[in-house]
Amino acid sequence: MIRDITLGQYYNTDSFLHRLDPRTKIIGTIVYLVTLFLYMNPYVYVFALLFLVLMIRKSNVPFKFMIRGLRGIAFIMIMTALINIFTVPGDTLFMIGSFPVAKQGVRVAVYMIFRLSFLIIGSSLLTLTTPPVRLTDGLERTFAFMKIFKVPVHDMAMMMSIALRFIPILIEETNIIMKAQLSRGADFESGSLLKRIKSLMPVIIPLFIGAFKKANDLADAMDARCYRGGVKRSRMNPLKYKKGDYAAYAMLVLYAAAIISLGIYAKYLPFGNDILGIGAK
Amino acid sequence: MKIIINHVTVEYDKNLPNYSKALDDISLIINEGDFLGIAGHTGSGKSTLIQLMNGLIKPSKGNVYFEGEDIFEKRYDRKTLRGKVGLLFQYPEYQLFAETVFEDVCFGPLNIGFDRKAAELSAYDALKSVGMPDDLFYQSPFNMSGGQMRRAALAGILAMKPEVLILDEPTAGLDPGAQQSILGIIKKLHEEKKITIVLVSHNMDDIAEYTDRMIVLNKGRKVLDGLTKDVFMEKDILKEAGLSVPQVTELCGMLNKKGFPINQDLIRYEDVKRELLNILK
Numbered sequence: 001m002i003r004d005i006t007l008g009q010y011y012n013t014d015s016f017l018h019r020l021d022p023r024t025k026i027i028g029t030i031v032y033l034v035t036l037f038l039y040m041n042p043y044v045y046v047f048a049l050l051f052l053v054l055m056i057r058k059s060n061v062p063f064k065f066m067i068r069g070l071r072g073i074a075f076i077m078i079m080t081a082l083i084n085i086f087t088v089p090g091d092t093l094f095m096i097g098s099f100p101v102a103k104q105g106v107r108v109a110v111y112m113i114f115r116l117s118f119l120i121i122g123s124s125l126l127t128l129t130t131p132p133v134r135l136t137d138g139l140e141r142t143f144a145f146m147k148i149f150k151v152p153v154h155d156m157a158m159m160m161s162i163a164l165r166f167i168p169i170l171i172e173e174t175n176i177i178m179k180a181q182l183s184r185g186a187d188f189e190s191g192s193l194l195k196r197i198k199s200l201m202p203v204i205i206p207l208f209i210g211a212f213k214k215a216n217d218l219a220d221a222m223d224a225r226c227y228r229g230g231v232k233r234s235r236m237n238p239l240k241y242k243k244g245d246y247a248a249y250a251m252l253v254l255y256a257a258a259i260i261s262l263g264i265y266a267k268y269l270p271f272g273n274d275i276l277g278i279g280a281k
Numbered sequence: 282m283k284i285i286i287n288h289v290t291v292e293y294d295k296n297l298p299n300y301s302k303a304l305d306d307i308s309l310i311i312n313e314g315d316f317l318g319i320a321g322h323t324g325s326g327k328s329t330l331i332q333l334m335n336g337l338i339k340p341s342k343g344n345v346y347f348e349g350e351d352i353f354e355k356r357y358d359r360k361t362l363r364g365k366v367g368l369l370f371q372y373p374e375y376q377l378f379a380e381t382v383f384e385d386v387c388f389g390p391l392n393i394g395f396d397r398k399a400a401e402l403s404a405y406d407a408l409k410s411v412g413m414p415d416d417l418f419y420q421s422p423f424n425m426s427g428g429q430m431r432r433a434a435l436a437g438i439l440a441m442k443p444e445v446l447i448l449d450e451p452t453a454g455l456d457p458g459a460q461q462s463i464l465g466i467i468k469k470l471h472e473e474k475k476i477t478i479v480l481v482s483h484n485m486d487d488i489a490e491y492t493d494r495m496i497v498l499n500k501g502r503k504v505l506d507g508l509t510k511d512v513f514m515e516k517d518i519l520k521e522a523g524l525s526v527p528q529v530t531e532l533c534g535m536l537n538k539k540g541f542p543i544n545q546d547l548i549r550y551e552d553v554k555r556e557l558l559n560i561l562k
Contacts, residue, residue: 176370177375179332179337180373180375181376182337183363183367184376184437184438185388185390186388187392201378202388205378206376
């Protein structure tokens with residue numbers, strides 16, 4: 001259940017992706033996510049999938065480990081799909097009870113499921129291959145230009161890295177507290193929805209108290225080291241682009257170009273308009 | 282024979298980078314009235330072994346029996362089992378959640394089917410037996426000292442009237458006074474209420490002082506099992522498992538090396554003291 005959330009975890013191994021500069025990976029992830037939202041046609045999605053599979057192979061993270069991340073959000077995906085199926089208007093395909101199901105709805109639902117899956121796997125690749133500290137450095141440098149708009153980039157990057165750092169700890173803690181309450185006869189699995197929510201209180205309360213306590217300790221520890229935010233801080237390991245990064249950027253440009261041309265010219269290919277033959281709106 | 286663990290192997294997720302067997306072909310019999318110690322280095326499988334005993338972790342291979350019944354059989358009532366085999370987790374104060382200590386202690390018995398009155402009586406008894414002062418009964422558990430919180434958590438398990446009580450490092454993180462008082466309570470429960478005790482610890486002095494029988498785990502395997510005083514004579518195996526002998530036994534050994542004629546097979550503080558006084562008389 002909660003263990004299945006792989007988003008935000010780091011997988012310690014060595015690979016092409018692990019060695020890349022975090023900035024390269026952040027920009028790569030952003031480009032990838034954007035391309036997912038540009039077009040809705042099968043060619044673009046197949047190409048995006050191929051690219052994703054290639055990246056997973058290049059990351060040395062077991063495929064099973066990535067898929068596991070999807071199980072955690074299966075509920076959200078199913079809900080999104082259902083909402084789309086029932087709410088998007090169009091040519092009626094069939095009826096479920098008195099609800100008409102439109103071709104367009106099914107189409108959007110199918111794309112949504114793929115889009116969400118690629119989105120989750122794509123962004124977990126970033127965190128799985130980048131240790132939190134490097135990730136923060138990368139974020140801070142990538143978005144440093146926003147400082148001219150008075151955006152507190154350093155503070156935001158710091159907050160994010162703390163949040164990422166705490167995800168595995170809180171998951172571990174939830175597991176332990178759940179087990180401790182189970183051994184006191186708690187039951188999280190039976191009864192009505194309301195009863196189940198209520199049965200989670202003995203887990204949530206200690207979890208929150210622990211989290212606040214940790215936050216306090218962390219603040220004290222930072223204060224004791226005279227942490228003052230990003231003002232005039234130097235870096236122990238400054239970020240530097242290497243050969244692999246330039247290769248990665250070249251690949252990224254090619255990928256984006258391929259997606260855009262596929263998106264524009266797909267309509268001349270068989271089924272390019274759509275699987276269900278409705279055509280993109 | 283209260284609990285039988287028969288050739289049990291436990292494997293966690295094989296997809297993780299640092300995969301290994303948590304328990305490897307372990308067999309163990311716990312008899313009624315035992316005061317059993319489980320010793321082992323961090324990561325030796327102690328916690329896994331005790332979670333197996335009250336059905337929180339499923340074995341990959343092998344069976345666990347409680348009073349002759351397989352606890353992982355489909356129809357087996359594990360909730361009742363958790364009442365009979367009470368498990369106090371490490372740092373149990375983090376599982377407290379209710380508004381008052383008394384309410385928190387009632388949580389377990391109410392879960393396993395005590396009616397309100399029986400649960401309250403049992404909670405009262407349990408709080409008395411851990412020496413909780415009356416005026417703290419209706420206080421918030423979060424305003425108490427670490428030692429008091431630990432007592433409250435112990436009472437929460439005792440209120441379910443367990444026949445077997447498993448304690449995972451019950452003294453970790455407490456000051457010496459509180460440590461002795463918790464161990465004193467446990468000893469009293471064993472002697473007066475005839476509760477079978479399983480004490481997990483990596484403090485060899487505590488194990489020597491309180492247990493009659495002990496097992497030693499190393500890398501998921503059981504390497505020693507026998508009377509506590511016999512196990513502590515196996516210095517080489519203990520060393521290999523990353524453990525030592527009790528301090529007083531170490532002292533006897535050192536004295537002997539220097540030519541002081543003292544018995545080397547003593548493990549308890551009082552025994553060594555008596556022996557020393559006898560010789561020096």
